Amino acid sequence: MARAVVRLSVHPPKEYEESALGYCWRGSIVSGRKRIKGLADYLVERRTLQPPWIVPANLRQLHARLAPVLSSADEILKNHTCIPALMPFVRPKHVAALLNHLLDGEHVRGISAVVGFSGRNIESRPAMALCLECVRADRARGGVAYWHREHQLPGLGYCPSPWHTSGCRLRTVPVFASEQPQAQATAGFLLVRPATCFEPS
Numbered sequence: 001m002a003r004a005v006v007r008l009s010v011h012p013p014k015e016y017e018e019s020a021l022g023y024c025w026r027g028s029i030v031s032g033r034k035r036i037k038g039l040a041d042y043l044v045e046r047r048t049l050q051p052p053w054i055v056p057a058n059l060r061q062l063h064a065r066l067a068p069v070l071s072s073a074d075e076i077l078k079n080h081t082c083i084p085a086l087m088p089f090v091r092p093k094h095v096a097a098l099l100n101h102l103l104d105g106e107h108v109r110g111i112s113a114v115v116g117f118s119g120r121n122i123e124s125r126p127a128m129a130l131c132l133e134c135v136r137a138d139r140a141r142g143g144v145a146y147w148h149r150e151h152q153l154p155g156l157g158y159c160p161s162p163w164h165t166s167g168c169r170l171r172t173v174p175v176f177a178s179e180q181p182q183a184q185a186t187a188g189f190l191l192v193r194p195a196t197c198f199e200p201s
């Protein structure tokens with residue numbers, strides 16, 4: 001039996017420093033998709049997009065699927081992933097192989113160690129982080145709150161936004177790869193439109 005074609009029919013405008021994974025979920029919601037199965041295959045030829053997707057793969061294909069909203073694979077890498085914060089810790093001899101993985105999905109052995117983490121930190125944490133101050137600020141500014149990439153850095157703990165006057169503790173939200181993005185939205189973790197906004201508690 002042929003596999004159902006999964007695609008995003010709507011590409012919403014990207015948000016400032018929006019997590020690439022969060023953008024994919026948001027696109028899925030506004031496209032009216034009821035199921036998330038097959039989305040990872042369509043976007044990056046992977047079985048799943050494992051939250052928080054700290055080390056993404058196949059960004060060239062992701063760019064092709066999401067164009068023209070995201071202008072290049074390089075833009076996704078630089079503006080919508082945590083990789084720029086991790087790159088200074090990558091040994092020079094591993095940089096080329098890591099980039100091949102990020103852009104073209106080539107396998108890299110021990111990739112979590114390459115980016116400076118134990119496997120547990122980046123591979124077994126099916127969760128996303130958010131900052132309530134940022135949620136409020138996003139809503140006040142444009143009515144859309146979204147997953148910020150900088151909140152997803154493992155071990156961060158506090159929101160690094162320069163706009164906050166005091167340290168704002170990040171909240172960790174369990175989110176599973178198979179979970180419907182709509183469920184996240186109605187739980188108030190991913191806020192799509194003002195009409196569907198909920199205050200996370």
Ligand SMILES: [Zn+2]
Nearest residue numbers: 131134159161
């Ligand atoms: Zn914040």
